[in-house]
Amino acid sequence: MRPFGELEAAIMDVVWSAAAPITIREVKDRLPQHxxxxxxxxxxxxxxxxxxxxxxxxxxxxxxxxxxxxxxDDYTAALLGEALTTTTDRTGALLRLVESMGDDEVAALRAALDAATTERGS
Amino acid sequence: MTATLLLLFQGTFLAAAGGPLLRRAGWPQRAPRLGIAVWLTLSGVAVASVLFGGLTMTLPSVPLTTDVATFVHLCVDEIRAQYSTPAGAATAVAGAGIMIGVAGRLTLCSFRVARWRAAERARHAVALRLIGRREPALGAAVIDHDVPQAYCLPGRGRQIVLTTAALASLSRPQLAAVVAHERAHLRSRHDLLIAAALVLKQAFPWVPAFAHAHDQVCFLVELAADDAALRTHDRLTLAEGILRVAAGRPSAPALGAGSSSGARVRRLLVPRQRLGAARGLLVAAAVAGPLMTMAWLAAAPASAAVHVVTCPLPSAAVAGQEPGVFQSP
Incomplete structure (x- = not known):
């Protein structure tokens, strides 16, 4: 599986950018030539x-x-949806920068951060 | 017997009283790495105490002697004595039950967590390879997506992942601070610390202290990664970076008291407070106490275990002897 990693990605790129279903011959022709x-x-x-x-x-x-x-886009949304859930990073399988926050909390933190920034700036 | 009781008491006490006490303490936020160490050490000592407690119940405490004849006699006699009375046998069986139960749960859950993590990571890595593109200048993989997100995939083939929306919403210094945070996770293998806490939580779901330990380790590794990023980056820059990534998300339902990520941002707004050396030592002593107690109490059963292992086939000796041979004084 490893040696094909790059080729897998290239083939998916070809298939994703194709307008209609394509044959293996067509895939080969549209891959980068070297x-x-x-x-x-x-x-x-x-x-x-x-x-x-x-x-x-x-x-x-x-x-x-x-x-x-x-x-x-569907794959991306699914992949990141996974990265956004709490369950995955609680196993340590991946670690997110920040968890989801409510709008009011974001607003409160924004105000506090702006205050801290001006305070230090002055 | 005393050792058994003390060990079982210590295990229960650490889980029942130590957990809540530690959860209310404020100092781990100032010294997150020490906090992680204390949570994991105390959890480990609690489990090991019960494990050793079980061991002391199964083994007779035989004094070590250099005289081989006495040794063999003591060996067989002690084991006979222990297992011949109904109470002694019952204690031994209970002790073995405790040991097998605790060790079994630990082993089972370790395998389960390891398998789970490996599967999740592998699946994610495959998808990432097909969707993401490497940006060597950034030291990260980038995914085209309109929601800001930054995370890291630890372990073999470890990498940092950023979405294009995250790149767009962060300034250069903010991006560098965020990447430094993720790099700290990867470098310090924070995923393994979380996994260790998770194994205990899953193995003994009826012990609330282990659930708290897992919660706290998840939170404290984030603080530790923040602190690591602060060594080379400004705290308000990092706070801004975290907040911008959080702000670009589709809004989550309000969770009431505020999220732990919010607590992290608030912590970055004031100059870093470190734990004083005196208090650090105090904490270290508080952890060393139970650790030493366990080591001391476990020394007896451990030496007894060695004794039984070196015991010249006590079961064969007992079974093979004519009855009454050892009963005459």
Whole structure:
């Protein structure tokens, strides 16, 4: 899985920016030309992404056409939604800078911070 | 017996009285790293006391002797004596139960927490690789997203993650302060401290002190990371950075008393107050007390454990002997 990390990301970029579902041949053609990737390599990694659930596919004649299962924005929102919840950082799996605050608390802190800043400035 | 009672009492006392006392104390906010050390040490000593307490119940206290013949006799006699009376046997069984229960829960929950964290991190890292882009100049991964967010993914392949909205809302010095905070988390492996507290909380969910310990460690590692960032950055700059990231979020429902992040920002508004050396020593002594007591009380069962291990097959000896051989004086 490790050696394909970069290629996985590149392939997802291609599929995300494609207007319609595309074949493996098309994926290969739209990837950055160097390093040159063998068709079978691209095929292998596309298959990995399909099995991981990142890509969906439909048969079109002899070939498969691949499309992203979810848009990039959906994935981003899901990933960060996870980073925003309290449960994940309580396991120490990841550590957030700041937890969610209510609007009134943010306003109160803003006032206190502004006061502290002017006080030091004067 | 005395050692057993003292150990069990100490374990219970630390959990029942030490936790609430420590939770009300104000000094950990001034010395967060010491605070973390105290919470984790006292939690560990509480559990270990009960564990050793169980051990003292299962083992007869046999005095060590250099005379092998006496040693063998004592060995078999003591164990026989302990297990021949119903009360002695019951105590031993109870002690073994305590030991197996405590050690078993700890082991089970350690594995569970470790597996959980690894799975979460791996899943997150894969998604991050496909969505984020590396910004070597920043030393962080950046994600296109319109909500400001900054966090770090510890462990193998550790990295700091920022959203484009966070980059847009922070000035250069604020960004540097925020990154320094996250770097401190990664460098000091704060994730492991949280995980340790979580293992105890999950292993013994009916002990409120461990839930408090976990809460407090989660909070104190944030303070420790803030303090680390303050070594190279200004406190108001960091406060501004934290507040800007928090302010760009979709509003959360009001939580009443105020969040712990709010408490952190307020702490940065006044010049840093350090814990005096005298009070620091006092705290260290308060922790050393139970630790030494445990070590001292556990020394007896530990030596007894060694004794039983070196005991020349007491069970075989007892089972294989004609009855009454050891009963005559």
């Amino acid at each position: 390093p040159e990737r063998a068709y079978t390599t691209v095929q292998t990694v596309v298959d990995i992404l399909y099995r991981k659930g990142w890509l969906s596919r439909a048969r079109d004649g002899k070939a498969h056409r691949y499309a992203p299962s979810r848009s990039r």
